[in-house]
């Protein structure tokens with residue numbers, strides 16, 4: 106491999122001094138966790154940023170997602186969801202004792218296809234769990250209508266969608282609960298971390314109890330809780346990175362738009378096109394190779410690797426075909442998800458990637474056209 110390697114992603118870091126300044130207070134107070142001052146400050150800022158007072162922070166996005174289902178009281182039954190996602194979505198459902206029912210995705214948005222949800226509803230269906238893949242929002246209006254018609258809960262895995270707005274409003278008020286991941290590789294991060302935004306304050310309270318062993322104040326512990334608290338050290342990183350969020354998104358946007366320009370009109374290569382009403386956070390740059398491009402996806406990954414460019418087959422394989430899930434939940438029919446997952450490739454995109462690097466990557470991709 107060449108000496109310089111372009112990773113698929115690279116976590117943003119604030120200036121070192123800025124982080125040290127945040128940490129200094131910890132050495133004065135000796136408060137390191139259990140919803141201390143840094144936690145409370147970050148929580149308040151994120152509530153304001155997401156325009157929702159019912160937001161709580163967690164140790165990571167995955168535990169938050171599990172707690173979302175538990176907080177809604179979902180302990181058995183079926184959840185209609187997408188297999189075109191990161192392992193976390195399906196794992197969270199299964200770990201909660203729920204049964205995932207895999208629904209196909211929409212060709213264009215790659216999110217769960219509302220047209221196909223209804224046929225999967227049974228008397229055991231409890232919830233719909235859509236994923237805003239690559240920050241592309243699910244068709245929330247139709248999912249909302251469906252959920253009302255069938256009295257279903259709606260949980261969004263919004264891990265990729267922090268800070269996004271649709272039609273001028275934060276997307277954090279959609280459904281019953283949305284989960285945002287603050288993992289180091291996400292557009293906004295606290296090293297590890299995540300949050301839930303709730304439409305119902307009572308569910309937020311229940312989730313906060315689960316987060317802390319079932320303990321709140323002096324109340325007796327009435328149920329089995331877990332530990333998913335965000336520490337002060339992580340909240341301090343979140344505070345720094347939130348100040349830089351705008352510049353992070355702008356940097357990503359520049360790279361994203363350069364890729365778009367370079368790939369415009371290329372036969373057999375499709376890119377994301379965000380809806381006009383969306384203010385995206387430019388989290389990922391997936392390309393889908395279709396008939397007529399030339400190299401197939403797997404060959405292109407290998408070619409790029411030889412040039413020191415680490416693109417990623419994200420999402421491949423579908424979660425429904427993981428060895429731990431294959432055949433365990435019937436044989437779902439998701440032809441579009443299958444095809445996209447076999448032809449998708451995420452190109453390097455992160456805050457600070459240079460347009461020169463984007464050009465190099467684009468040239469490398471384009472040189473494998475037929």
Ligand SMILES: *Cc1c(COP(=O)(O)O)cnc(C)c1O
Pocket residue numbers: 165166167168190191193194236262264265286287288297298299
């Ligand atoms: C990152 C991610 C998660 C999990 O978040 P963590 O904070 O890493 O636990 C869940 N779902 C999707 C789609 C993700 O990309």
